Amino acid sequence: DAGVTQSPTHLIKTRGQQVTLRCSPISGHKSVSWYQQVLGQGPQFIFQYYEKEERGRGNFPDRFSARQFPNYSSELNVNALLLGDSALYLCASGHAGVDTEAFFGQGTRLTVV
């Protein structure tokens, strides 16, 4: 079975540009969460979506937005990129029920120059 897949794996953007990251959850999973992991730090929660609705938002500026599609895949958008947005962006999917776990993808490495 395919795990959580994220695309692209790496990309380089210039300050001020916009970027879209994509995530396909494990088949049957309806919950998708996004995390930002800056080099040398632990991941920080950005968003959770369940059944296409936002269920949680971390402490990130409005430049960050996301959505979930009817097939439960998700996109994370970041506008007006800053150097500090350089990080590994992780997507996790799950059932959102009790006694389940969140499965993580390998991430998208974003470098802002």
Place this chain on the structure above:
Amino acid sequence: AQSVTQLDSQVPVFEEAPVELRCNYSSSVSVYLFWYVQYPNQGLQLLLKYLSGSTLVKGINGFEAEFNKSQTSFHLRKPSVHISDTAEYFCAVSVTAAGNKLTFGGGTRVLVKP
């Protein structure tokens, strides 16, 4: 709000020696506790989690952790490490049992030496 502190940023250890990674948390509400491992250039993999019941939790790859409510700690242990255990380990808490909105610690890098 919740916070997680991993007291050691790096832990060097010899192969076949025991290792303990320390984790303390702070929360105004009840939380569930998790340990994740991250191998180089990979995502996170769940090692174990504490939801309720026995305070000693056994996970994959021979790891175990003990929940101590009075000390708000959830330390991870392995009695004998292998070279393949070289990785970064993250302690995390969540207000949901499914761990959909995790608050992570800063991580502990374990380097296993031959």
